[in-house]
Amino acid sequence: MQNLNPQQIKAIRHTKSPLLVLAGAGSGKTSVIAHKISYLITKEHIRPKKITAITFTNRAAKEMRERIKKTLGGSKEKPRICTFHTLGLTILRAEITLSDYRSGFSILDSNDTVGIVTELLRKEKRIGDIAPILVQYRISSWKSLFLLPEEVIVDKERPFDALCLAVYANYRETLLTYNAVDFDDLIMAPVKILSENNVAREKWRSEIEYLLVDEYQDTNTAQYKLVRTLTNGRQNMTVVGDDDQSIYGWRGADPENLNQLQKDYPTLEVIKLEQNYRSSGSILKAANALIENNPHDYPKKIWSENGFGDPLRIISASTEHDEAERIANDILHRQLLKREPNGAFAILIRSNHQGRLFERALLERNIPYTLSGGQSFFDYAEIKDCICYMRIIANPLDNNALLRILNVPRRGIGTQSVKSLVEGATKLGLSILETTENTDFLDTLSPNIAKNIVFFGRWIKSLREKSLACDPDVTLSTLLDDIGYEDWLATNAEDEKESERRNKNVQELLSWVQQLVKKDTSIDLSGVVSSLTLFDIIERQDNEKNTDSVSITTLHAAKGLEYSNVYIAGFEEGIMPHRNSTTEIEIQEERRVAYVGITRAKKNLTLSYSRTRKRYGQIEPCEPSRFLEELPEEEIQWPSGNSSPTSDKKVGLETIAQLRMSLGNQK
DNA sequence: AGAGTGAACCTTTTT
DNA sequence: GGTTCACTCT
Numbered sequence A: 001m002q003n004l005n006p007q008q009i010k011a012i013r014h015t016k017s018p019l020l021v022l023a024g025a026g027s028g029k030t031s032v033i034a035h036k037i038s039y040l041i042t043k044e045h046i047r048p049k050k051i052t053a054i055t056f057t058n059r060a061a062k063e064m065r066e067r068i069k070k071t072l073g074g075s076k077e078k079p080r081i082c083t084f085h086t087l088g089l090t091i092l093r094a095e096i097t098l099s100d101y102r103s104g105f106s107i108l109d110s111n112d113t114v115g116i117v118t119e120l121l122r123k124e125k126r127i128g129d130i131a132p133i134l135v136q137y138r139i140s141s142w143k144s145l146f147l148l149p150e151e152v153i154v155d156k157e158r159p160f161d162a163l164c165l166a167v168y169a170n171y172r173e174t175l176l177t178y179n180a181v182d183f184d185d186l187i188m189a190p191v192k193i194l195s196e197n198n199v200a201r202e203k204w205r206s207e208i209e210y211l212l213v214d215e216y217q218d219t220n221t222a223q224y225k226l227v228r229t230l231t232n233g234r235q236n237m238t239v240v241g242d243d244d245q246s247i248y249g250w251r252g253a254d255p256e257n258l259n260q261l262q263k264d265y266p267t268l269e270v271i272k273l274e275q276n277y278r279s280s281g282s283i284l285k286a287a288n289a290l291i292e293n294n295p296h297d298y299p300k301k302i303w304s305e306n307g308f309g310d311p312l313r314i315i316s317a318s319t320e321h322d323e324a325e326r327i328a329n330d331i332l333h334r335q336l337l338k339r340e341p342n343g344a345f346a347i348l349i350r351s352n353h354q355g356r357l358f359e360r361a362l363l364e365r366n367i368p369y370t371l372s373g374g375q376s377f378f379d380y381a382e383i384k385d386c387i388c389y390m391r392i393i394a395n396p397l398d399n400n401a402l403l404r405i406l407n408v409p410r411r412g413i414g415t416q417s418v419k420s421l422v423e424g425a426t427k428l429g430l431s432i433l434e435t436t437e438n439t440d441f442l443d444t445l446s447p448n449i450a451k452n453i454v455f456f457g458r459w460i461k462s463l464r465e466k467s468l469a470c471d472p473d474v475t476l477s478t479l480l481d482d483i484g485y486e487d488w489l490a491t492n493a494e495d496e497k498e499s500e501r502r503n504k505n506v507q508e509l510l511s512w513v514q515q516l517v518k519k520d521t522s523i524d525l526s527g528v529v530s531s532l533t534l535f536d537i538i539e540r541q542d543n544e545k546n547t548d549s550v551s552i553t554t555l556h557a558a559k560g561l562e563y564s565n566v567y568i569a570g571f572e573e574g575i576m577p578h579r580n581s582t583t584e585i586e587i588q589e590e591r592r593v594a595y596v597g598i599t600r601a602k603k604n605l606t607l608s609y610s611r612t613r614k615r616y617g618q619i620e621p622c623e624p625s626r627f628l629e630e631l632p633e634e635e636i637q638w639p640s641g642n643s644s645p646t647s648d649k650k651v652g653l654e655t656i657a658q659l660r661m662s663l664g665n666q667k
Numbered sequence B: 001a002g003a004g005t006g007a008a009c010c011t012t013t014t015t
Numbered sequence C: 001g002g003t004t005c006a007c008t009c010t
Helices: A006-013 A029-042 A058-072 A084-094 A110-123 A132-144 A159-177 A185-196 A198-207 A221-231 A256-264 A281-291 A320-338 A352-364 A381-394 A399-405 A415-428 A447-468 A472-483 A485-492 A496-519 A525-535 A538-544 A584-598 A653-666
Strands: A019-023 A051-055 A080-083 A210-213 A237-241 A269-273 A312-317 A345-349 A369-371 A550-554 A563-568 A601-610 A612-615 A618-621
Touching: A006 A029, A006 A269, A019 A029, A019 A256, A029 A051, A029 A058, A029 A210, A029 A237, A051 A058, A051 A084, A058 A080, A080 A084, A084 A185, A084 A221, A084 A525, A110 A132, A110 A159, A110 A399, A132 A159, A132 A185, A132 A221, A185 A198, A185 A221, A198 A221, A210 A221, A221 A237, A221 A256, A281 A312, A281 A584, A281 A601, A312 A320, A320 A345, A320 A352, A320 A563, A320 A601, A320 A612, A345 A352, A352 A369, A352 A550, A381 A399, A381 A447, A381 A472, A381 A485, A381 A496, A381 A525, A399 A415, A415 A447, A447 A472, A472 A485, A472 A496, A472 A525, A485 A496, A496 A525, A563 A584
Parallel strands: A019 A237, A019 A269, A051 A080, A051 A210, A210 A237, A312 A601, A345 A550, A345 A563, A369 A550, A563 A601
Antiparallel strands: A612 A618
16 A cells, blocks of 8 residues: 555545545546455455445446456455446346346347337337437436336426326336346346345345445436445445546436435545546646536545646647548657557547547558447347347347347248237237247238248247257357358358458357356356346457557546547537537536546647538538637647647658658667 | 338437 | 438339
């Protein structure tokens, strides 16, 4: 603990009452959590597996695990470090008999849930005039407030809310009949179980002797309920948060939970960490100046002993392409100047579609990059197919999964057959898979169609039986063989390359499943699918991490990370703040998003905006962000007058490529 | 039944 | 500028 300051040490040693650590950006909060965990183990003699630390993203969980490995060494028993959703899943799976679900339940991702809402809207004859995603959104916001349909009170004057409520009730029913949960249920269901059942509650309270929550400002009401149920005013809790980094309000995160904590935990101790170890003085000064424009309950100012460093630079580009090229050139230039690795650079963007431009610019210059966000591995059609096959085998009630793969590859069950199958299932009150063997239904079909449907149903059933006796990876490869998926991909792809790429994806999926089985030999198919659904793309980057690369990432995904050189692209009105954020509250959240971006930078920060930008194929003029005016003028270096390397358009690709080559040769 | 073609939509941010 | 979805043609 030699490298820690007195406040940090205090936070680590404080275990006798619930603790809130208000930690400014870059104040070493991860390090506090990591050290606290080893302190609890070595000094307080709590068994590692009785400690749970909750993070919000898998990436944060992974980083935390690595940090703890360093402080703790390789002890065999490990503390549980996971996201809220993974913890919820663990509890739900363990207490499944007390829940509304049956074992093998599916976890629906946003594609599934929006699809279900769309179907329900179609039944209400409201498709076309109302965007399903908005309805799904409203439902999710009710769920994050822990409200069941019967508890929601809507203003009768607001027909949209009334419609959403009607859909919500049906949506809930649908999910129950599918034996499926959505992301929100992964929090709601455990809370329900633990508050209704004393035995389970006591079991989990003793299972978690000490609870730590990172990024606490991001919790929503349902998540807070889970925390409260698990701790209930006991002393065994540390939460770490920063209200200035609350950027998930749109997802139901409520920074009010920080204040609520003081009311619910009367013995709560509050420790502030304000010393920043990350950024240069200029960067901190800019960050503080910006965030001062937001109202604060507790004023907080991060400071540092680091020198002032480079001024902030502004890039003013003529078009969005120009912006991407200037930033890419600047990265090359700085690499030559400072000999910094690719990994020291990050381009931060507000929304995913900005990424494509930078991807291209870096590709042209042969700069390796990793693009986070955007198209996930799990969005590829071939991966969705595989996962849906595994889902229907693990959970025969999962109509959603069944419908996706029913005719992939083609097995003579076309749209008409699907339609009558769905109608038959509804009429009989059966799942679709059950309907495939219902003779009353089959008699209504032409013999040929009936034959195809029966064959499919029997095949899935036989796979299910086999899957009970073998490892999930074997089930996956068996089913891929059975359907001749490789051939199907080959015949369906545009070209050779396409089918190769898709096959590679499938093989990669298979190897993950194998890894999961290796890690936990008792894992079943449903466990594999759940893990894959919640893991998302983070583990994938893990596999490819070996190469040193420039990060292109959204501001939201960048939270918790740091880079020597940060470029924030699209520092414009309409992008940041985003054009959809109009109310004062929303503008304040946008300001926090910008604050998060600025505080990611260690040494060098560049803000760029473009004077024009194409939107839906139309060129539109843009204005620099209002946030730019809120930054301290004396710390900013504007492009005019200064011979910034990127303002010189004559620095062509060839020159830079040559410089790079000579640099490479010197090494 | 399935492939191919245009119109309409669209862009926050994520578990 | 890119995608999805409905409609039409084979």
